[in-house]
Amino acid sequence: MKKVLIAGYGLTKVEEHWDKSLENLMAESSLKALEYAGLSRVDAVYVANVYGEVLQEQAVLGSVLAEELGMSGVQAYRIEAGAASGIAAVKMAANAIQSGEANVVLVTGVEKLSDGTAEEHLALTAMEEREEYTGQMGVHQAASAALLYRLYLSRYGARQDGIAQFAVISHENAAGVAHAQYPFKVGLDTVMKSPYLSEPLHRLEATAVADGSAAIILCSEDFAAKLDSPKARLAACSLATDYVTPFDREDPLHFQALARATNSALEMAGLSREQIGFLELHDSFSIVAALSLESSGFFPRGKAGEAALSGKLSLNGELPINTFGGLKARGHPVGATAIYQLAEAYLQLTHQAGKNQLDNTKHAMVQSLAGLGCAAAVCILEEA
Amino acid sequence: MRRHDTMMEFGIRIPRYWRGKPFRYRLEGFRCEECGEFHFSPRLVCRKCGGKRLRRDKLSERGRLISYTVVKSASPSFEAYTPYIVGLIRTEDGTTIVGQLTDCDPEELHEGMEVEATIRRLQTDGENKLIAYGYKFRPAIPRP
Numbered sequence: 001m002k003k004v005l006i007a008g009y010g011l012t013k014v015e016e017h018w019d020k021s022l023e024n025l026m027a028e029s030s031l032k033a034l035e036y037a038g039l040s041r042v043d044a045v046y047v048a049n050v051y052g053e054v055l056q057e058q059a060v061l062g063s064v065l066a067e068e069l070g071m072s073g074v075q076a077y078r079i080e081a082g083a084a085s086g087i088a089a090v091k092m093a094a095n096a097i098q099s100g101e102a103n104v105v106l107v108t109g110v111e112k113l114s115d116g117t118a119e120e121h122l123a124l125t126a127m128e129e130r131e132e133y134t135g136q137m138g139v140h141q142a143a144s145a146a147l148l149y150r151l152y153l154s155r156y157g158a159r160q161d162g163i164a165q166f167a168v169i170s171h172e173n174a175a176g177v178a179h180a181q182y183p184f185k186v187g188l189d190t191v192m193k194s195p196y197l198s199e200p201l202h203r204l205e206a207t208a209v210a211d212g213s214a215a216i217i218l219c220s221e222d223f224a225a226k227l228d229s230p231k232a233r234l235a236a237c238s239l240a241t242d243y244v245t246p247f248d249r250e251d252p253l254h255f256q257a258l259a260r261a262t263n264s265a266l267e268m269a270g271l272s273r274e275q276i277g278f279l280e281l282h283d284s285f286s287i288v289a290a291l292s293l294e295s296s297g298f299f300p301r302g303k304a305g306e307a308a309l310s311g312k313l314s315l316n317g318e319l320p321i322n323t324f325g326g327l328k329a330r331g332h333p334v335g336a337t338a339i340y341q342l343a344e345a346y347l348q349l350t351h352q353a354g355k356n357q358l359d360n361t362k363h364a365m366v367q368s369l370a371g372l373g374c375a376a377a378v379c380i381l382e383e384a
Numbered sequence: 385m386r387r388h389d390t391m392m393e394f395g396i397r398i399p400r401y402w403r404g405k406p407f408r409y410r411l412e413g414f415r416c417e418e419c420g421e422f423h424f425s426p427r428l429v430c431r432k433c434g435g436k437r438l439r440r441d442k443l444s445e446r447g448r449l450i451s452y453t454v455v456k457s458a459s460p461s462f463e464a465y466t467p468y469i470v471g472l473i474r475t476e477d478g479t480t481i482v483g484q485l486t487d488c489d490p491e492e493l494h495e496g497m498e499v500e501a502t503i504r505r506l507q508t509d510g511e512n513k514l515i516a517y518g519y520k521f522r523p524a525i526p527r528p
Contacts, residue, residue: 123459132404133424136396137506137518138455138462139470139482146453147472147482154451154495198453198470199490243431247472247480 002098004234005224005384008037008217009343014181014331016114017211022049022056025213026110027068029336033106033215034069037229042217043102045069045076046093048085048109049335051124052078055115065108082128082370083284084239085109086214086338087377091237093218103223109336110213121209128371130244142206142285144372146198148246149287152253153200155302160200162305164191166289167205167328169313173356174325179340181210181331191286205286205328212333214340224384230350231384235363236268239377246372255295255373262296262367265378269363273298276380277360278320278348280341282369283327292367293321296378315356323348323356338368338377345381396461396509396516408518411481411501415441422479445501446524447475454490461507473499473521487522498524 010032012025020028026047034040047061058064062076081088086109096102113121122142126135134144153160168188174180186204194204217229224231240260246252266272279298283289290304298319299307307313313321324330324344327337345364347353366379406412407424414423418435427438451472458466469485471493485493486504499521506518 117460119458119460119463122457123461126459130424132400133407134482135459136404136408136516137470137482138458138465138468138484140455140459142457143453143455143470144482147451147470150453151451151472196454196456198455198457201453245482247482252480 003221004094004097005219005221005231006216006234006342006346006381007219007224007227007231008033008039008229009346010036010215011179011340011343012213013179014210014212014333014340016209017112018114020211022052022058022110022112023064023068025112025211026065026108029110029213029215030065030069030106030108033217037217037227039104039217041071042074042104042106044093044096044105045071045074046089046105046107047076047078048089048107048339049078049111050080050082050085051111051113051334054124055112080335081239081375081377083282083334083337084368084370084375084377085335086342087237087366087368087379088239090218090234090342090379091239091377094234094237097218097220104217104219106215106217107339108213108215109339111333111335112211113209113333114211118209128374134245141371142201143198144246145285145287146201148252148291148372149200152287152290155253158302158305161188161192162309163286163290164188164202164205165305165308166283166286167191169308170283170322170326170328173315173323174329176355177324177330180325180329182325182329201285201287207284207327207332210331210333212331212336212340214336214343216339216343216346230352232346232349233382233384234379235382236265236378236380238265238268239375240264241375242373244371244374253291253301255291255369255376257373258292258295258367258369258376258378259297261376261378265365265380269380269382271363271380276319276363276365278323278358278364280323280345280364280366281321281326282367283322284332284369288369288372289326292369296367315358320358323353323358338366341366341368342379342381349381349383396514398514401516409503411443411445411519412440413443414438422477443479443481444476447473447499449493449495449497449499450474450480451495452485452493461509465507469493471499471521484520485522486520492523500524
């Protein structure tokens, strides 16, 4: 299969950007990525976004971004697969390169949640389930996550502080990160004493309203040779689906889609789990990080919390996770999230991660979920 | 309120609400004649076995509580009702369903508790104050 490389990135800080529009944000990150790679044009544009037509009442984001960049005429698309939209867009972009149709493409993720209220944000999350049987019954994603959380603690007799520790790890890694929404440490005690969002899920075990945009440049090997920017190889990209509502699945505590996507990505890259140096996990809720780690086969079921408390998952541990703060602390601008994750893995692999730089950066795995696992997407990046 | 003018997505759309009545009022859905899988909405194909013979069926109205949570922050349509209880119920026919719990306090809840479906007001929505009804679960009245 033709090699696909990442040859550039651009990020905006994740925060509530009251003074910037969805269009401003995606133009900003895209322009940064293009300038970083020394490009003024690309062969195709892919925009990953979930809530644009609801919150901004704006469709055709491909055309909008092309126009913002002075690139009108280029083929451009908006891709949506819930919070996994970023990797879904990367997958489409990689396909275009591998088919030979494009040599260099721009993939931009963007979301602007602060155009809605915190309550509307909760309603939006129900769109990633069967809305009619959850959202309209008053069950948003945090409530569903809380149901999974209690089920998990009861089934495995696991300690809640082990699960809550995932939030602590993400915050620890986000400390001092320029593009992070919450660039500071938060102690386990603070997480456990924060109010319940939906018992047993604490407020500080969930993400919050965030705006942000991240962009990456993907290109073929031939094209990459013409660029001076550092490169990382996209060794695999895989996506799988599952029943939309977790409670309809045989085991709601096992993300089957993530298991499938992980296995298929590892196979594609010809790697084993032991060869993965670090993981960027989808910690939309602490419990989702734990379920992801177990479903993808890195830890036995019921054991993720112990791993979190043991220090194994910290920056200096044997399998670091969320090296710039993950969804929890870097922030979770839904459609942009997976592109942030990929850009962060790229920074590690190209040794530009500053104080967060890891030693073992041969292979990185980036995992992304739509909702509570109705789609899962996994990328493996390797040093070029 | 502004959201009802510009954010209709979060409100009740009447035709959609009307289509959802069989399940929301009566727990009526579609069961695969090949493998027995229950679907909450009309389907052409069974999601589990791919079978194409599905018939109308009704879920058992009794079941046991397998997980629950108290919702403290809710979407705009449900914010006025917080805090409320959401439960995960395994019905007697083995289907897992999410729904609100009513007629009880969080302290009374425990895993394995017997519950039964009842019909209640879910929300009052929008300028027209449309009332949405649907199932909720309550502690089961013991069988004679």
